Amino acid sequence: MAKKLFGTDGIRGTANKWPMTAENALQIGAAAGRYFRNDGSNGHRVVIGKDTRLSGYMFENALTAGLTSTGMNVLLLGPIPTPAVGLLTTSMRADVGIMISASHNPHHDNGIKFFGPDGFKLSDAAEAEIEALIAGDILPVQPNNIGRAKRIDDGRFRYAERLKSTFPHGMRLDGLKVVIDCANGAAHRVAPEVLWELGAEVIPVGVSPNGFNINEGCGSTNTRAAAETIVAHGAHVGICLDGDADRIMIIDEKGVVADGDQIMALFATRWAAQGRLAHDTLVATVMSNLGLENFLESKGLHLKRTAVGDRHVVSEMRSGGYNLGGEQSGHIVMTDYGTTGDGLAAGLQFLAAMIETGAPASALARNFDTVPQMLKNVRFNDGQDPLGAASVKSAITAAETAVQGRGRILIRKSGTEPLIRVMAECDDDGLLTQVVDGIVAEISAVTAA
Known part of the structure; x- marks a missing residue:
C-alpha cells in the first residue's frame, strides 16, 4: 500500500x-x-x-x-x-x-x-x-x-558510557576548550557531561530548554551563536548538534563552519590510512558536494550515493558491508559505534583527530574545495504537485542542458516538510544562480496559481 x-x-x-x-x-x-x-x-x-x-x-x-x-x-x-x-x-x-x-x-x-x-x-x-x-x-x-x-x-548515563567507549582508550581532552551547542534539545545534559568527563574545558550553548526554544537561534542549523562564542572565548573548536543530536556541524577556532561532507572526508581518509574503512568506501547521498566525490577519487577511495535520508544511507551500508556514511546536513553514521547518525559520537572522533595530529580544527575541517552549490526551497500547499507542471519540467530540462558537463541539477520533495528543494552545482557561479532562480521562479508561479 x-x-x-x-x-x-x-x-x-x-x-x-x-x-x-x-x-x-x-x-x-x-x-x-x-x-x-x-x-x-x-x-x-x-x-x-x-x-x-x-x-x-x-x-x-x-x-x-x-x-x-x-x-x-x-x-x-x-x-x-x-x-x-x-x-x-x-x-x-x-x-x-x-x-x-x-x-x-x-x-x-x-x-x-x-x-x-x-x-x-x-x-x-x-x-x-x-x-x-x-x-x-x-x-x-x-x-x-x-x-x-x-x-x-539512568538512560542517559548508559548512553554516556557507550559514547566514552568510542573514544580512544587512555586519551583525554585536557587542554582543549570546546564549545558545545546542544540546540536546547535532547543532548543538553549528556553532551556537556561527556566532554567534561573526558577532560575538556566545556563552554555550553543551547542548554536551557523551555519547551519552545529547541533549534531556535542555535544548533546545527543556526551556528552563529556558537561561532561567536568560540571567537569570544578563544575556544579550540565548536560542536553543534541539532534538536535530537543525530546531526553535527563542526566550527573551527576561527568561527568557520564545516558541514557533514568535510567531516566525512576527514574520517574516510583517516580510517582508510588506519585500515578501518570497509571496502575503501564512503556512503553519502545525492546531496553531497561533487568536491567530496573528486577528493575521495584522488585518494583512491570510493563514494556510493543514495537517496536523501539517513535511513537510505544506513540501508546501503548494511547491504554492502560499509561502516562509514552520512549526509551533508550532518548525519554521520558509524556502524562500528552505533545504528544511526550520532552527532556527539562524530564530534568525539573529530576531537580525537585533533589530539592525535596536534592540528587545529581549521586544518582538519578543510579537506577539499567545494564545487559551488546552491540550494533553495519552495513551499507548496497540500494537494499540489508543482513538479508535474509542464512549465516546471521544461525549466528543469533547460537547466540540466545548461550545466551538462559542468555540474548537476537535483530537484526533490522534502520528506519531512511541504517543500520542493532545488539544488544545483556548477563551476560557474553566474550560471549556477541563473539555473536555480529559473527553476524556483517556475515552481513558485505554479504554487501561487
Missing part, C-alpha cells in the same frame, strides 16, 4: 494537526503494539525517548496509552538523543524503540521515529504493515494483559 503517514524519517508534522495529534499517536502506539506483540505474551517491551519540545509530553502519554492497551510494556527514557534510543533498544532487549522528535524542525513540529529490535530504523515494509493496522480496527487486550509503564532514570 502507498504510505500516507510515514515519510523519509518516520511520521512528522505540526503538533495538534494531523498526523501529529494525540488521538493519532494513541492509534499509532496501539498499531505498533499489535505489530510487535505478535505471540500474545506479556513479555514484550518498548523504549520511548523524546527531545525537549513541549508537545513531547502529550505524545509520550498518548503512545504509552496505545502501547499498553495492546499489552506492551513501556520503558520511558525521558529527554535523550535519538542515537541513545537505538542503543538502548538493543541493550534493554526491547522489541521496538520510539523517538519522539522532529529533529532540526522548530518547536511547533514533532515526529515519531521507530527502531527495530536490532537498533536500526524500521524498514519501509514494516512501516507499511503498521500503517495498515492503523487503518483498521485494533483490538485491545483483555484487562489482565494490559501492559505496564515504567520510567528509566
Whole structure:
C-alpha cells in the first residue's frame, strides 16, 4: 500500500494537526503494539525517548496509552538523543524503540521515529504493515494483559558510557576548550557531561530548554551563536548538534563552519590510512558536494550515493558491508559505534583527530574545495504537485542542458516538510544562480496559481 503517514524519517508534522495529534499517536502506539506483540505474551517491551519540545509530553502519554492497551510494556527514557534510543533498544532487549522528535524542525513540529529490535530504523515494509493496522480496527487486550509503564532514570548515563567507549582508550581532552551547542534539545545534559568527563574545558550553548526554544537561534542549523562564542572565548573548536543530536556541524577556532561532507572526508581518509574503512568506501547521498566525490577519487577511495535520508544511507551500508556514511546536513553514521547518525559520537572522533595530529580544527575541517552549490526551497500547499507542471519540467530540462558537463541539477520533495528543494552545482557561479532562480521562479508561479 502507498504510505500516507510515514515519510523519509518516520511520521512528522505540526503538533495538534494531523498526523501529529494525540488521538493519532494513541492509534499509532496501539498499531505498533499489535505489530510487535505478535505471540500474545506479556513479555514484550518498548523504549520511548523524546527531545525537549513541549508537545513531547502529550505524545509520550498518548503512545504509552496505545502501547499498553495492546499489552506492551513501556520503558520511558525521558529527554535523550535519538542515537541513545537505538542503543538502548538493543541493550534493554526491547522489541521496538520510539523517538519522539522532529529533529532540526522548530518547536511547533514533532515526529515519531521507530527502531527495530536490532537498533536500526524500521524498514519501509514494516512501516507499511503498521500503517495498515492503523487503518483498521485494533483490538485491545483483555484487562489482565494490559501492559505496564515504567520510567528509566539512568538512560542517559548508559548512553554516556557507550559514547566514552568510542573514544580512544587512555586519551583525554585536557587542554582543549570546546564549545558545545546542544540546540536546547535532547543532548543538553549528556553532551556537556561527556566532554567534561573526558577532560575538556566545556563552554555550553543551547542548554536551557523551555519547551519552545529547541533549534531556535542555535544548533546545527543556526551556528552563529556558537561561532561567536568560540571567537569570544578563544575556544579550540565548536560542536553543534541539532534538536535530537543525530546531526553535527563542526566550527573551527576561527568561527568557520564545516558541514557533514568535510567531516566525512576527514574520517574516510583517516580510517582508510588506519585500515578501518570497509571496502575503501564512503556512503553519502545525492546531496553531497561533487568536491567530496573528486577528493575521495584522488585518494583512491570510493563514494556510493543514495537517496536523501539517513535511513537510505544506513540501508546501503548494511547491504554492502560499509561502516562509514552520512549526509551533508550532518548525519554521520558509524556502524562500528552505533545504528544511526550520532552527532556527539562524530564530534568525539573529530576531537580525537585533533589530539592525535596536534592540528587545529581549521586544518582538519578543510579537506577539499567545494564545487559551488546552491540550494533553495519552495513551499507548496497540500494537494499540489508543482513538479508535474509542464512549465516546471521544461525549466528543469533547460537547466540540466545548461550545466551538462559542468555540474548537476537535483530537484526533490522534502520528506519531512511541504517543500520542493532545488539544488544545483556548477563551476560557474553566474550560471549556477541563473539555473536555480529559473527553476524556483517556475515552481513558485505554479504554487501561487
